[in-house]
Amino acid sequence: MGDLSGDRLVEVLATLASPHRLRVLAALTGGRAYVSQLARDLGISRALLQVHLKKLERAGLVTAHLELSGDGKALKYYEVTPFSLHLTPDVVAAAAATLSTAGDGDAPPKGTS
Amino acid sequence: MGDLSGDRLVEVLATLASPHRLRVLAALTGGRAYVSQLARDLGISRALLQVHLKKLERAGLVTAHLELSGDGKALKYYEVTPFSLHLTPDVVAAAAATLSTAGDGDAPPKGTS
DNA sequence: GGCTCATGCCAACTATTATTGGCATGAGCC
DNA sequence: GGCTCATGCCAATAATAGTTGGCATGAGCC
Numbered sequence: 001m002g003d004l005s006g007d008r009l010v011e012v013l014a015t016l017a018s019p020h021r022l023r024v025l026a027a028l029t030g031g032r033a034y035v036s037q038l039a040r041d042l043g044i045s046r047a048l049l050q051v052h053l054k055k056l057e058r059a060g061l062v063t064a065h066l067e068l069s070g071d072g073k074a075l076k077y078y079e080v081t082p083f084s085l086h087l088t089p090d091v092v093a094a095a096a097a098t099l100s101t102a103g104d105g106d107a108p109p110k111g112t113s
Numbered sequence: 114m115g116d117l118s119g120d121r122l123v124e125v126l127a128t129l130a131s132p133h134r135l136r137v138l139a140a141l142t143g144g145r146a147y148v149s150q151l152a153r154d155l156g157i158s159r160a161l162l163q164v165h166l167k168k169l170e171r172a173g174l175v176t177a178h179l180e181l182s183g184d185g186k187a188l189k190y191y192e193v194t195p196f197s198l199h200l201t202p203d204v205v206a207a208a209a210a211t212l213s214t215a216g217d218g219d220a221p222p223k224g225t226s
Numbered sequence: 227g228g229c230t231c232a233t234g235c236c237a238a239c240t241a242t243t244a245t246t247g248g249c250a251t252g253a254g255c256c
Numbered sequence: 257g258g259c260t261c262a263t264g265c266c267a268a269t270a271a272t273a274g275t276t277g278g279c280a281t282g283a284g285c286c
Contacts, residue, residue: 006132006135009135010130010131010132010135013126013129014127014130016126016130016200016205017123017126017127017129017130018123018244019119019123019212020244022119022122022123022208022209022212023209023212025202025209026205026209029203029205030206034263035262035263036261036263037262044245045245045246045247046262046264047245047246047247047248047264047265048244048246050263050265051243051244051245052244066263069262071253071254071255072254073253073254073261073262074252074253074262074263075262075263076263080202082201082202083200083201083202084199084201085198085199085200085201086197086200087129087196087197087198087199087200089142089193089195090142092129092135092138092139092142093138093139093142093143096132096135096136096138097139099136131273131274133274147232147233148232148233149231149232149233150232157275158276158277159232159233159234160234160235160276160277160278161274161275161276163233163234163235164273164274164275165274179233184283184285185283185284186231186232186233186282186283186284187232187233187283188233189232189233
């Protein structure tokens with residue numbers, strides 16, 4: 001995960017740039033947990049937590065999997081995906097070169113499609 | 114710049130999480146430039162560029178200084194501030210622990226005020 | 227003086243994101 | 257059956273961030 005495409009970098013950074021998500025990540029770093037549990041733990045609503053978890057998941061920073069508790073309840077456990085991102089001006093410059101976002105008139109040919 | 118406070122981390126990440134700013138940073142990594150020049154270079158309006166430059170500057174990712182051109186014009190040159198940020202779950206967790214953002218009921222005592 | 231180029235800034239609008247509350251479902255437990 | 261607990265999702269409303277256009281200033285150049 002040394003360097004990713006500009007678009008992906010933006011996604012990951014945008015995902016990490018949030019106090020709530022940072023806390024969620026921190027909580028999960030201390031051990032996995034299921035949604036309701038985590039919500040109580042962090043003192044936020046489940047609806048809110050779920051949105052943030054989804055964003056974290058989409059960015060690939062956490063993963064989820066269902067698990068049945070002893071009494072048959074379906075619990076959705078989340079855990080952190082190990083990652084290592086080294087940001088430096090050069091890395092950023094390299095990533096920027098692969099940005100696909102419109103805005104400056106040059107839309108790089110996308111090899112993946 | 115190994116690890117910064119949660120608040121600062123969020124600020125830096127939020128600042129980097131933008132295609133425009135990534136491009137600005139990339140452009141500056143290739144060499145310093147003054148505002149109007151850079152705007153033409155990137156194909157965006159000065160007003161827009163200035164907003165982004167300000168944000169980058171506030172986050173400490175770039176620095177600016179006035180300089181007089183040969184014909185007396187005051188040009189504001191910007192250049193990238195070298196930085197190195199290594200992001201990992203642990204770093205994030207540590208940063209999250211220092212977050213001051215309200216939201217979960219605990220507002221850490223702020224020494225500065 | 228009138229033209230160009232550079233900076234700075236604001237007011238207004240649009241687009242995105244964040245957050246809340248409520249509602250529906252499925253499954254044990256009393 | 258009625259209660260609790262867990263998930264999932266949506267519609268509506270804040271709250272922010274992004275963008276545009278225009279206007280004002282100061283300084284060379286013709």
